[in-house]
Amino acid sequence: MIPIHPVSLDEYPDHSHNPIDSHENRSDKPEEACGVFGIYAPEQDVAKLTYFGLYALQHRGQESAGIATFEGEQVHQHKDMGLVSQVFNEAILEKLPGHIGVGHTRYSTTGSSRKVNAQPAVVDTRLGKLALAHNGNLVNTIQLREELLKSNFNLVTTTDSEMIAYAIAEEVNAGADWLEGSIRAFHRCQGAFSLVIGTANGVMGVRDPNGIRPLVIGTLGENPVRYVLASETCGLDIIGAEYLRDVEPGELVWITDAGLSSYRWNQQPQRKLCIFEMIYFARPDSIMHNETLYSYRMRLGRRIAQESPVDADIVFGVPDSGIPAAIGFSQVSGIAYGEGLIKNRYVGRTFIQPTQSMRESGLRMKLNPLKDVLAGKRVIIVDDSIVRGTTSRKLVKTLREAGAIEVHMRISSPPVTHPCFYGIDTDTQDQLIAATKSVEEISKQLEVDSLAYLSWEGMLEATREDTNSFCSACFTGDYPVAIPEQVKRSKLMLEKVVV
Numbered sequence: 001m002i003p004i005h006p007v008s009l010d011e012y013p014d015h016s017h018n019p020i021d022s023h024e025n026r027s028d029k030p031e032e033a034c035g036v037f038g039i040y041a042p043e044q045d046v047a048k049l050t051y052f053g054l055y056a057l058q059h060r061g062q063e064s065a066g067i068a069t070f071e072g073e074q075v076h077q078h079k080d081m082g083l084v085s086q087v088f089n090e091a092i093l094e095k096l097p098g099h100i101g102v103g104h105t106r107y108s109t110t111g112s113s114r115k116v117n118a119q120p121a122v123v124d125t126r127l128g129k130l131a132l133a134h135n136g137n138l139v140n141t142i143q144l145r146e147e148l149l150k151s152n153f154n155l156v157t158t159t160d161s162e163m164i165a166y167a168i169a170e171e172v173n174a175g176a177d178w179l180e181g182s183i184r185a186f187h188r189c190q191g192a193f194s195l196v197i198g199t200a201n202g203v204m205g206v207r208d209p210n211g212i213r214p215l216v217i218g219t220l221g222e223n224p225v226r227y228v229l230a231s232e233t234c235g236l237d238i239i240g241a242e243y244l245r246d247v248e249p250g251e252l253v254w255i256t257d258a259g260l261s262s263y264r265w266n267q268q269p270q271r272k273l274c275i276f277e278m279i280y281f282a283r284p285d286s287i288m289h290n291e292t293l294y295s296y297r298m299r300l301g302r303r304i305a306q307e308s309p310v311d312a313d314i315v316f317g318v319p320d321s322g323i324p325a326a327i328g329f330s331q332v333s334g335i336a337y338g339e340g341l342i343k344n345r346y347v348g349r350t351f352i353q354p355t356q357s358m359r360e361s362g363l364r365m366k367l368n369p370l371k372d373v374l375a376g377k378r379v380i381i382v383d384d385s386i387v388r389g390t391t392s393r394k395l396v397k398t399l400r401e402a403g404a405i406e407v408h409m410r411i412s413s414p415p416v417t418h419p420c421f422y423g424i425d426t427d428t429q430d431q432l433i434a435a436t437k438s439v440e441e442i443s444k445q446l447e448v449d450s451l452a453y454l455s456w457e458g459m460l461e462a463t464r465e466d467t468n469s470f471c472s473a474c475f476t477g478d479y480p481v482a483i484p485e486q487v488k489r490s491k492l493m494l495e496k497v498v499v
């Protein structure tokens with residue numbers, strides 16, 4: 001029995017106790033959420049297809065990866081810290097036979113980065129095991145945890161995802177079947193959850209009533225048609241699956257040997273897709289609202305060129321995420337698009353601390369300036385967002401040292417003023433540069449000749465969708481699912497609960 005000790009939120013006000021995860025070493029970008037994948041395909045090597053699905057979703061989380069397969073009633077699983085390509089090899093995949101696969105690639109939002117928190121979460125129930133992969137973050141974790149502890153559940157990890165799995169187990173153990181038990185459990189969850197849940201009978205795909213995190217359905221093969229679930233369409237493309245449609249907010253799809261059936265488990269869904277998925281998180285080749293995100297991001301650049309023009313000799317994007325917007329900016333402004341920075345594409349997340357002198361040069365581990373392109377030029381640099389501003393400041397310094405005579409910065413999203421509680425790590429509010437400083441003050445701090453952000457209206461109108469159908473709370477503080485006051489104080493609300 002693992003001892004469980006109640007923990008005060010105030011004990012763990014942020015994640016900076018983790019040396020690897022200190023502010024200094026973390027990316028100056030909102031950190032991605034998680035990637036989930038599911039497949040029902042008895043004729044196929046589901047472990048291998050899940051592996052490749054996760055491989056395409058790697059950008060959504062680089063801390064751990066896991067796959068669970070169902071072979072009849074039996075569950076096989078492997079999960080570990082690291083990239084998908086580091087966690088799995090042929091020999092490991094061969095030990096994961098079955099007709100159903102559930103996969104997860106993780107960036108920690110609730111619960112710190114360690115192996116026990118890797119997913120899928122596998123839990124025993126009256127009807128057999130379930131394997132759950134979660135993308136998002138619950139906001140009522142504390143309440144749910146208390147309920148589950150009262151039921152004497154032996155919570156192994158510190159993740160809200162495990163609690164969803166146990167809530168389903170509790171309902172199933174009380175007599176419900178898989179669907180009924182899951183739906184009852186989802187009604188106990190508040191916040192963001194896109195889920196893939198494997199059982200011996202079939203795979204479920206679920207989205208919370210706001211559809212904050214994405215989840216898509218694909219088809220594989222004909223006669224019989226098999227179904228695949230993935231966080232983004234790039235997870236379908238890689239295995240040759242065809243995009244069918246999104247799992248809708250408040251929908252549960254149940255995929256079995258008989259095909260796919262759909263259940264509206266929540267009668268009051270409202271679309272609130274995370275706008276940051278479109279601006280930055282999701283891969284540019286993923287499709288949302290019938291177009292690639294590359295196209296949307298180009299429109300963001302066009303819009304900011306209209307809103308905040310400036311004269312210069314060259315415009316370029318911060319690789320890779322700023323590039324489509326920079327191209328859009330160039331198209332409207334007529335200013336030549338070029339490349340001013342080259343990214344080292346083989347830099348993954350490193351857990352080795354750089355030396356002090358490397359730390360000072362910081363940025364060059366990832367980005368190197370093209371000196372002859374920049375020398376004597378007035379440059380416009382386009383980025384998708386600024387979180388803390390530390391990287392942007394280094395970037396501007398690098399460009400000036402490389403010979404740029406003017407540096408104008410354009411950001412293809414509005415100022416990030418509020419933290420996210422729905423599965424994205426946008427840092428604590430006091431660390432967000434735009435939460436405490438005006439655009440003019442930020443401009444001075446970054447030492448740019450001019451700085452402009454895209455307007456909130458511009459960001460939403462560029463979607464060409466109903467502008468009410470997005471969460472944009474990190475730009476406004478208008479959270480679509482209310483955040484309990486105590487939760488606002490902490491990211492690692494459950495840490496140290498478990499030994």
Ligand code: SF4
Nearest residue numbers: 274420471472473474
């Ligand atoms: S708060 Fe921001 S990052 Fe979080 S879900 Fe909403 S738009 Fe996305």
